[in-house]
Amino acid sequence: MTAGTPILQIEGVGVTFADLKALQDVSFDVAPGEKLALLGHNGAGKSTLFKCVLGFLKPAAGRITVAGDAPGSDHARRSVSYLPEQVAFPRMLTGIEIITYFAKLKSVDPKEALPLLDLVGLSQAGRRRVGDYSKGMRQRLGLAQALIGKPDLLLLDEPTSGLDPVSRREFYEIIDRVAQEGAAVLLSSHALTEVEGHVDRIAILSKGRLVADGNIKALAEAAQLPITIRIKAREGQADALHDRFGGTRVNGRSVELSCEPGAKIDLVSRLTERREEIDDIDIALPSLDDIYRFYSNRAEKGDAA
Numbered sequence: 001m002t003a004g005t006p007i008l009q010i011e012g013v014g015v016t017f018a019d020l021k022a023l024q025d026v027s028f029d030v031a032p033g034e035k036l037a038l039l040g041h042n043g044a045g046k047s048t049l050f051k052c053v054l055g056f057l058k059p060a061a062g063r064i065t066v067a068g069d070a071p072g073s074d075h076a077r078r079s080v081s082y083l084p085e086q087v088a089f090p091r092m093l094t095g096i097e098i099i100t101y102f103a104k105l106k107s108v109d110p111k112e113a114l115p116l117l118d119l120v121g122l123s124q125a126g127r128r129r130v131g132d133y134s135k136g137m138r139q140r141l142g143l144a145q146a147l148i149g150k151p152d153l154l155l156l157d158e159p160t161s162g163l164d165p166v167s168r169r170e171f172y173e174i175i176d177r178v179a180q181e182g183a184a185v186l187l188s189s190h191a192l193t194e195v196e197g198h199v200d201r202i203a204i205l206s207k208g209r210l211v212a213d214g215n216i217k218a219l220a221e222a223a224q225l226p227i228t229i230r231i232k233a234r235e236g237q238a239d240a241l242h243d244r245f246g247g248t249r250v251n252g253r254s255v256e257l258s259c260e261p262g263a264k265i266d267l268v269s270r271l272t273e274r275r276e277e278i279d280d281i282d283i284a285l286p287s288l289d290d291i292y293r294f295y296s297n298r299a300e301k302g303d304a305a
């Protein structure tokens with residue numbers, strides 16, 4: 001593999017279960033050191049795609065390469081590692097015992113693997129039974145397990161769902177370090193809010209199709225979603241503002257306007273001309289949910305056309 005070659009290449013992948021098209025014509029690449037979140041509703045096909053990358057499932061169409069080789073080949077298997085959606089470690093074993101066990105399975109010297117417990121912040125808890133770990137600790141142990149043998153590509157299936165915001169941030173801090181050392185990270189999530197600020201790039205799967213791929217800011221801009229401007233009118237001025245600017249009257253003294261991103265400055269300057277009628281202005285950018293919904297719905301409308 002030469003420098004700049006993607007660690008993972010997915011080209012036109014299709015998977016069908018009986019008459020269900022679980023994946024259709026999915027294509028994207030992941031470069032070394034890149035952090036990519038694969039987003040999609042339940043049943044979108046995220047876990048199915050991971051199973052194809054791991055070589056557990058053979059796609060009916062398309063092609064996947066991991067480190068230049070076919071999924072499931074010896075070389076591909078040594079390059080990739082996986083944290084499944086439901087990690088179930090034997091509750092009676094300690095963190096140290098579990099890492100030792102998995103190191104042996106992967107033919108890695110446990111002495112090399114055990115420092116991973118430090119990396120994920122579990123050195124203190126290493127001698128405790130996993131049954132006593134919190135959900136966040138179990139996810140971090142799962143991550144340590146996935147990091148054994150220094151994989152080039154990490155597949156993490158919904159690793160942060162169910163974690164509280166602090167645990168989630170800690171989890172991403174570890175992932176950042178791993179990516180800085182050159183590993184590619186592909187993680188799945190069903191919520192854009194969970195990955196915001198933590199990944200370089202998102203790819204959105206909807207009903208088995210890839211409907212968006214890019215960084216969040218670029219996708220938000222490309223969507224050209226309207227911005228909401230909420231004006232709080234001075235006493236007795238709401239009707240006048242509503243007559244002049246249109247929009248929607250909300251709870252007594254407020255008027256809500258919707259505008260294209262490009263028209264924002266112009267509208268705000270027209271509002272400041274009416275300064276004496278206005279108490280306050282709030283500008284709300286499209287939410288992550290709006291962005292997510294936009295790309296999912298757009299693909300569906302395309303299907304209907």
Ligand SMILES: Nc1ncnc2c1ncn2[C@@H]1O[C@H](COP(=O)(O)OP(=O)(O)O)[C@@H](O)[C@H]1O
Nearest residue numbers: 017020022040041042043044045046047048049
């Ligand atoms: N082994 C299987 N047999 C039949 N249908 C399956 C199988 N695995 C997944 N599916 C179906 O494929 C679709 C995608 O599932 P999955 O990849 O698990 O979605 P996600 O991980 O995005 O929630 C779902 O409709 C699911 O029910």
Ligand SMILES: [Mg+2]
Nearest residue numbers: 046047048085
């Ligand atoms: Mg899944």
